[in-house]
Amino acid sequence: MDGRVHMNIRGKRAPRGLQEREIAKFRWMMLAPGLIVLLSINLLPIADTILTSFHDFYLPRPQQKHFIGLANYMNLFKDSRFIESIWRTVKFVLIVITIEVIFGFTIAIFLTSKLKTMQALRGLFLVPIILTPIATAFMWRIMFSPTLGILNYFLEVLRLPPQTWIYSEEQALASVAIVLAWCKTPFMIMVFYTGLLSISEDVIEASLIDGASAWQQLWRIKLPLIRPVFFVAILFQTVDTCKEFDLTFILTRGGPGSSSETLSVFTYLHSFGFLRMGYGSAAAIVMSVFITILAYTLFRAGGIDFEN
Amino acid sequence: MRFLSITLCILCLVFPVFAQGGKDAPAAAKPVEVSADGIAWRAYEGTTLHLGMNKHVYTDTLRKVIDEFTAKTGIKIIIDEYAQDEFMNKRLVDLSSGAGTFDIVMMDSIATQAAQAGWIENLDPWFEKRHLVDKKAYMLDDLSPSFTKAFTVNGSLYAIPVSGEKQVLFYRKDIFKERGLKVPTTFDELYETARILKRDFPAGILVRGQKIHTVSNATGVIWSYGGKIADDPVQYNKAVFNSPEAVRGADMYTSLAREFGPPGIANYTWYECVSDFQQGKAPMYLDMSVFMSQFEDPAKSLVAGKVGYAPMPAGPAGSKPTGGAWAVSMSSASRNKDAAFLFLAWATSPEISTKLALEAGIAARASALSDPKLAEKYPADWLKAFQAGLSADVPELTFPLISRNEEYLDTIGTAFNSMILRKQDVKALLDETVVKVTELFKDK
């Protein structure tokens, strides 16, 4: 505790014990509803999944479900398709986050400039994330078409070679990544934008007085100040990108071959396609652990601390 | 902190009480009152039936006759329709949890799995219930055997086919005429024609290339070369599609795709193929007859009126097209089984089937398909191609009657897809795949 003098609501100097109890009451009243609801609805299915992952469970034959310990996990790590999907997911996340951060930040900076046209465009920039992902996926699928798609049309006009996008092994994963990044960049834009806005004017004025150029202002002052929000945003985006399923599935279904089969597609195929619930659950758990490790690495890198 | 943990523990204990699956007890049977034809039409008045349907032409057509049924029986019908992938998920969750949200479910290649798991009802005993159906008038044999076989598990019928399709060849009459090309009747001719056409079009021929989508079409080509998927069409002891004939068949299909297909064919589903054909990007397309309606509608297709339909070309063993069908089945968890069967039998009876066939050109009954009025509505050559497909003598079912059919599609589809992606030793690849598929067969 910091050694300051605290007053209670009656303005009198309250004894330490009473104050502690009041704080505790306040604290739990604020925390309890959210925590109880969140943890109770989440922890139980997670426990259920972990339990299933220790069994061999083929959904149409529930009577044959039996305990096999860690066998599912061991088979997963021997499954080259699974290992490859982990690497693909890493690649996928890297591409998506990089594009999102670069674009998001650039657009946010432009939006904070005082140009009037920017203010008008602000709402419009949010739209990609608002558009229903299903519609986005189908639209991009037809835009990517090598024979009928508009993207290749533009390439043709610019005299660039046509690409096969989601229809080719080499480009499928990157193409899906582009679509996801396109879709989610507005989130980054908003985060950067509100972060930049909340930097108080005094700080900026002070830096101007100190003779900082716009560029220096950006790097040395603004960026560090919005760091906490920025890293939370990246954290959530990373987690969500790892889990992303709908878009990938509609665009490529993991194909051609398995070139765009990320962890989430792998898990879905084994759980709801092949109905091997035990194996699929194990894959889901490994996926969760993987994401947690990723998140933790980001913590360390971002210096997110738990103190003020 | 302690308060929190206690609350969590209590909630943990509560959840499992609810999380058990399980079936509710079925409603008790009412004493039945029959009409003149022996069927208790109005005995279930006031019941509501829920149909879980795929977004399919059949569903649209069925909606048109629902009111007639309600007027006749007083049973209300609610159709809950979903797009295909959604439908698969929703159906799976409903059936496997025994929830009984749907009384009647549209059924496809997962019929074996669903039947074995006890998710859908065995319909044989239901056909004996005279107060629900007149078996003689119903003419079970009229249902095209090439379709009912796929829904017969352990000798019993589990779902009634309602909409059948067969592999046919679509081609552009105008382009063929312009260039003086003959409609290919063998695969070698098809190959040559595709090669010629590829010079001027993005694709000489369209076929499905995406992993699991290749399987049904490639199987037909394998059959036409004399190959088979399984050794025995009933027992499924081991996979035999690495025989020399099957290898040649698989090679033909994948070569057509790889050499004369559009760029990106390796991830082409029926959707991309249909769009390309509609926009005139390719003059030939080998796939299921059901797409005819997509090509003949000028609101969607640039080539309406210019499309010709031919039976699937023949390989050395003849023309053996694959096919498919959607069917309707009854959920074992339904609480209104009598009413549900009444509806099933009515909707798939000869009269109603013919009505639906005239409406939309889809049917699974021989009597409906040979109705002369059908010929007026649909292109004659399409009917001929479809009939040719139906009467072809095929060695086995399109999809093996095994429980793990999704995995089957994935395994064998990966092989075909990989052959489309790059030229390689077909025999070696199929040898590997045969081993994996035999494993799946063993798990009956």
Next chain:
Amino acid sequence: MKTNIQRKELIKVIKIILLWALALMYLFPLIWTLSTSLKTRVDALSYPPIFFFKPTFENYKAVWVESDFLKYCFNSVIIAISATFIGLIMGTPAAYVLSRKRYRPKGSKSILMAILSTRVVPQITFMIPFFIFFRKLHLIDTHISVVIMHLTIILGFGIWMMRSYFLDIPFELEESGLIDGCSYFGAFSRIILPLAAPGLATTAIFSFNYSWNEFLFALILTGLRTKTVPLGVYNWVGYEEINWGGLTATAILALIPILVFYGFVQKGLVRGLTMGAVKG
């Protein structure tokens, strides 16, 4: 001096052009979706693509007539607003307490990690257990079940986001309020909350957006009565065809409610910002 001003003007013009180019590129898929919804179905897929055409409203008419768009909208709005609202009401106080050294419980780090861990598990694993659970409670095809499932994500997101916004606000501000005789809750609601308005707005918008566009839980837990907008969009994908006109028209129409919501929240954001400016 003159050249300096000229140069500034030039830079400004370049900036504007660059930005418009960027905006156009970025928003192009959206523009394309809009134009597809105004084309006839056969034109929608034509190649070379048709840029200039006579717009038709037949797709919008089809959406209105053939699909239950209003019902889907209504359901989605109810679910999204409830989930966002409940999420904020429950999550923001929790976030506040977790951000203040003074109020934080001892195990706060593990609490935060537990919250984050609820987010790392792929949602599909929840599908079957929750379906059974809600069915037993006869909550299938109700709004409540979907709201609860959306809360699994929104609460976690809200707590983490708001916490980082609260971290930016120095404790001295509450301190002075407390000394002046404010209650703990009063200090929170009257001093801190208005300052965190931009954060609240951002969290609200993205929570609403998540719920509005969420597909999987809506699919499993809804029935005919409570079908939501994403399911409505998917309805245009059939067994032998995809109805582009209907699909894109539904997607464009689905933008409207959320843009309206955004408009409302924006007002709050602007208000919060001006208040923040006053406080300095």
